[in-house]
Amino acid sequence: MTTTESSPPVIEARGLTKSFGDVQALSDLSLSVNAGQVVGLLGPNGAGKTTAIKMMTTLTTLDEGSAAVSGFDVTTRPNEVRQLIGLAGQSAAVDEKLTARENLELFGRLYKIPRHERRRRVEDLIEQFDMAEFADRPAGTYSGGERRRLDVVAALIANPLALFLDEPTTGLDPRSRADLWDAISMLAAQGTAIVLTTQYLEEADRLADDILIIDHGKVVASGTPETLKRQLNRDVLEVRVATEDDVATVLSVIGEIDGVAADVAGRRVGIPVGDGASRSLELLRAIQDGGVAITDFQLRRPTLDDVFLVLTGSLAVDTEEGAA
Amino acid sequence: MTMTTTTTRDSLPDLIIDPSPGLRLRRAIQDTGSVLWRDVIRTTRQPEMLAFAVVMGVFFLVLFNYVFGGSIGAGAGVDYLTFLVPGVFVITALQGAQQTSLGLAADLAEGVTDRFRSLPMSQLAVITGRTIADAMRNVAGLILVALLALLMGYRFASFGGAVAAIALATAVGYGFSWLGAAIAAKIRQPDMVGMLSMFWLFPLMLASTAFSPAETMPGWLQPFVKHQPISVASDAVRALAGGAPAGNDIMLTAAWIAVLLIVFGPLSMRLYRKID
Numbered sequence: 001m002t003t004t005e006s007s008p009p010v011i012e013a014r015g016l017t018k019s020f021g022d023v024q025a026l027s028d029l030s031l032s033v034n035a036g037q038v039v040g041l042l043g044p045n046g047a048g049k050t051t052a053i054k055m056m057t058t059l060t061t062l063d064e065g066s067a068a069v070s071g072f073d074v075t076t077r078p079n080e081v082r083q084l085i086g087l088a089g090q091s092a093a094v095d096e097k098l099t100a101r102e103n104l105e106l107f108g109r110l111y112k113i114p115r116h117e118r119r120r121r122v123e124d125l126i127e128q129f130d131m132a133e134f135a136d137r138p139a140g141t142y143s144g145g146e147r148r149r150l151d152v153v154a155a156l157i158a159n160p161l162a163l164f165l166d167e168p169t170t171g172l173d174p175r176s177r178a179d180l181w182d183a184i185s186m187l188a189a190q191g192t193a194i195v196l197t198t199q200y201l202e203e204a205d206r207l208a209d210d211i212l213i214i215d216h217g218k219v220v221a222s223g224t225p226e227t228l229k230r231q232l233n234r235d236v237l238e239v240r241v242a243t244e245d246d247v248a249t250v251l252s253v254i255g256e257i258d259g260v261a262a263d264v265a266g267r268r269v270g271i272p273v274g275d276g277a278s279r280s281l282e283l284l285r286a287i288q289d290g291g292v293a294i295t296d297f298q299l300r301r302p303t304l305d306d307v308f309l310v311l312t313g314s315l316a317v318d319t320e321e322g323a324a
Numbered sequence: 325m326t327m328t329t330t331t332t333r334d335s336l337p338d339l340i341i342d343p344s345p346g347l348r349l350r351r352a353i354q355d356t357g358s359v360l361w362r363d364v365i366r367t368t369r370q371p372e373m374l375a376f377a378v379v380m381g382v383f384f385l386v387l388f389n390y391v392f393g394g395s396i397g398a399g400a401g402v403d404y405l406t407f408l409v410p411g412v413f414v415i416t417a418l419q420g421a422q423q424t425s426l427g428l429a430a431d432l433a434e435g436v437t438d439r440f441r442s443l444p445m446s447q448l449a450v451i452t453g454r455t456i457a458d459a460m461r462n463v464a465g466l467i468l469v470a471l472l473a474l475l476m477g478y479r480f481a482s483f484g485g486a487v488a489a490i491a492l493a494t495a496v497g498y499g500f501s502w503l504g505a506a507i508a509a510k511i512r513q514p515d516m517v518g519m520l521s522m523f524w525l526f527p528l529m530l531a532s533t534a535f536s537p538a539e540t541m542p543g544w545l546q547p548f549v550k551h552q553p554i555s556v557a558s559d560a561v562r563a564l565a566g567g568a569p570a571g572n573d574i575m576l577t578a579a580w581i582a583v584l585l586i587v588f589g590p591l592s593m594r595l596y597r598k599i600d
Contacts (some may be wrong), residue, residue, distance in 0.1 A: 027367035057442050060600045082444040083339050089442075096365045109358040111335045111444040112351065138369065158337060163567070 006101045008071065009034050010193035011162050013076050015065035016055050018048075025051040026217045028065070029209075033162070033193040038184070040208030041197040045085065048217040049197035050090055053166045053179045056195065060115075079093070086155030093151060096140035100131055103139060104157055111158040118289045129183065145176035150297055152180065156187070163187060163261060165196045169203060205229075206269040213311065234302060236263075237271045237280045240296040244285045253290040272310065340444075352446035363427075367461055376440065377423055380439035385409070385472060398515040409473045410562035411534030413489060413525025414554055416469050417497025420462035424455055424523045425504030429517040430443030432508065432599070441599070448593055453507075455501040464499045466490045481567025487563035496557040496577060502549055508589045509595035534558040553580035 011033040018026045026048035033039045040048045054060040056067045066073060072080040087093075094103045096129060100124060108118040128136045133148050142150065152168055165184070169177040184207055188194055193267065198204050198294055204211045205225045213221040215230070217268040250269050251262060264272040273279040280299055287294060343351065346579065367373060393404040428451065431437050434462040440450050470486060480486040504521065511517050531545060532554035538546050549555055564568025 047515065053331050059441050060440060079343075079444055080339065080341055084336070087439065087442040089435055091440045093439035094435075095362060095366070095436050096434070097369045098362065100364060102362075104357060107439070109353060109361075110443045112354070112444070114337070177524060183468070244445065 006119075007035060010297035011039075011069055011195060012058065013052075013056055013065065013066075013067040014174045015306075016052055016062060016067060018051050018060065020054060020225050021065060023173065024217050024314055024323065026055070028213075029133075029219055030065075030214070031195070031212060034276050035161070035191045035193050035194060036188055038188050038194040038196060038208045038212070040204035040211045040307050041195065041214055042199070042204045043197075043214035044199060046216075047214040049214060049218045050166055051198060052219075053087070053089075053164050053195065055086055057164050058082060059087075081208055084160060085162045085164060086158065086160035087164045088152045088155040088166065088168055091172070094147065094154055097138055099138055100135040100153075101126065103150060108157045113158060121159075122266070125156060126154050130179075144171050145173055148172055149176070149180070152183070161193060163192050163194045165194065165252070167197050167199065170260055177203075234274050237281075237283060238298050239269050239271065239284070241267050241269070242293055242295055243267070246292045249290050249292050252285050253286050253292075257283070257286060267295075325415045327435045338590060341564035348446075352449055352554070353543055355446040356451035358390050358445075358454065359449050360456050363454050364458030364460065368459060373423065374461055374464060377420050377461055377493070378416065378468050380419045380506045381412050381465065381469040382472060384535070385469065385476070388412075389476065400416075405473070405476060405478050406566065407537075407562070408532075408535065409470075409478045410489060410493075411468055411532075411558045411566045412469060412473075413493040413561050413565075414496055414557045415534055416465055417462050417493040418498045418500055418525060418554070420458050421463065421500035421504045422518075422525060423461070423504075424458045424465055424501040425517050425521050426514060428454055428508035429506055429512055429514040432512045433514055434536055437438045437599070447596060451502075451505045451592055451596060455498060455505065457527070458501055459494055459498045461492065466493055480565050485565050485567050492561050492564060492577060495581055496553070496561075499553075502588035502592055506595060509592050509599070512562070512599075526552045528552060536590035553584075556580060 009032040011031070013032070014030050016026055016029040029048070029052050031039050031041075041052060042051050052062065055062050055065075056069075056074060058074050058081055062075060066075070068074065069081045069084050072084070074081050084109065086118070094100075095106065095173065098106065100318060104125060105118065105218045106121060113121060126132055129149055131146075131149060139147060139150060148171070150170065152165065155165070157165060168184070168260075169180050172180065181203070184194065184196065188207075196204075196207060211225055211228055212219050239250060243249060244267070247267055247269060248265060254269075254271055255260060271283060273283065275297070280297075284294065284297060340347070381432075389405055389409055431454075432448070437450070441447065445481070467490065469479075470490065478490070503524070507520055508517050511520060531541070531549050532552060533549060534554055538549045538555065541549055556573055556576045560570050560573035563573055564567075
């Protein structure tokens with residue numbers, strides 16, 4: 001596979017649309033991924049990310065739109081598409097009774113990799129992804145990180161042109177996550193076209209060349225991480241107060257200033273502040289002048305929740321109880 | 325005319341475009357072998373599954389012989405154990421068919437099915453491989469049941485008769501495996517599949533000549549009992565095991581197996597493909 005400026009995209013989707021019954025799961029999603037590029041689909045649970053992945057990997061039918069890998073249409077040429085892609089789905093799609101080595105052997109056989117080649121490939125991957133320690137235990141005994149690693153590695157067995165990773169690092173510890181990030185970057189550097197879904201802004205930021213932010217099945221923003229950040233990256237001033245009454249006072253004080261939308265969770269108020277420090281000082285002073293005792297405050301970088309608050313005017317993820 | 329095009333890729337399997345029917349068949353057989361390999365490994369890692377496959381046969385053999393043997397056996401015209409053992413063979417093989425249903429439903433509930441569906445493989449192989457693995461386990465289960473029967477005093481007419489009886493029972497179980505596969509592909513929830521299997525398994529099993537002769541049952545039930553597949557198969561296996569001529573029953577059994585395969589083979593494939 002040679003990569004030149006004029007190469008057509010490896011993965012191309014146009015107007016992907018899908019509903020399940022009355023629920024519009026995905027509407028009009030388009031993307032294009034060149035060799036060596038990573039496109040991130042960023043959004044909360046239920047946003048339609050998995051549906052998009054399933055449509056592009058021949059697992060689910062398209063209501064409208066089209067998708068193709070290397071020019072092969074997923075609807076009319078699924079058998080060719082399947083030879084070119086690797087998929088690591090959201091549920092760890094490996095056989096729990098088989099060991100990592102056996103799982104890789106099985107998937108290698110099903111990709112029709114010749115025996116000699118297959119053996120070598122399995123051993124290479126086990127070594128490269130540091131799996132030797134658990135490669136001969138049944139996958140059912142693995143930790144979350146080990147299982148996820150096997151799941152992703154299983155998608156690499158046939159060295160796919162196009163790799164689809166559905167929330168590859170969800171539930172991983174920070175160390176495993178960092179390892180997987182390195183691996184994904186390396187695959188992209190080797191020329192693999194990658195579509196990755198994630199709930200983590202940081203992950204999309206770190207890995208993706210292009211990001212599509214999806215909410216309720218619709219693309220609400222897209223662009224390079226830099227573009228999106230210029231558009232979205234607002235620091236948030238988080239203020240904690242002692243009583244519910246104080247929360248109300250804080251909201252009325254900041255509402256008087258410029259009517260910014262604040263995000264309230266318990267006795268914590270998150271206020272988007274465009275230009276960080278000086279703006280924060282101004283607000284803190286105003287709050288204090290309003291007679292509120294501030295118990296704690298911090299200036300933090302935006303989370304996915306903040307991005308969604310700005311983009312859609314509503315919170316993306318219902319994690320109020322876990323937010324404190 | 326289809327023409328196979330292949331493109332060599334860096335150290336990878338060649339990209340195959342428009343495979344010829346011959347190549348497609350060869351690859352489907354190869355895939356079935358791969359899935360079978362996987363299912364056999366799974367079976368050896370779960371010896372309790374073999375135990376489940378045998379336990380029903382053992383229960384029926386022991387309970388019916390010692391508990392009901394006196395009353396039911398009177399109508400059979402022969403020693404009841406001689407009557408019972410071939411019927412238990414068929415029931416044991418049916419149990420294996422239920423395992424196809426449960427095993428496939430468990431696969432469908434796990435993420436591994438998504439993986440299979442994203443691979444360049446014959447999707448038929450997912451079911452074919454499993455039914456063959458279940459048939460192999462059935463053979464092992466039937467040999468165990470046969471050994472128990474021998475211990476209880478049962479005698480086959482000949483070694484060849486024993487082999488033929490086990491082979492035919494396995495074939496009947498294989499036919500029903502496809503019914504099990506269709507149920508699994510339609511329902512997909514392991515516990516629901518387990519419940520539903522009872523609905524076809526128990527009536528067919530009890531209203532049959534597997535445990536007692538049709539003549540002992542009410543007249544209105546007899547036409548069903550005499551012609552339904554479990555009865556026909558039990559009679560055929562009984563004749564093979566006992567060294568009696570069984571031409572007609574074997575033909576009828578083969579016909580039933582063919583019907584099961586023709587109806588439920590394509591049906592389970594269609595249902596499997598419909599998974600979205």
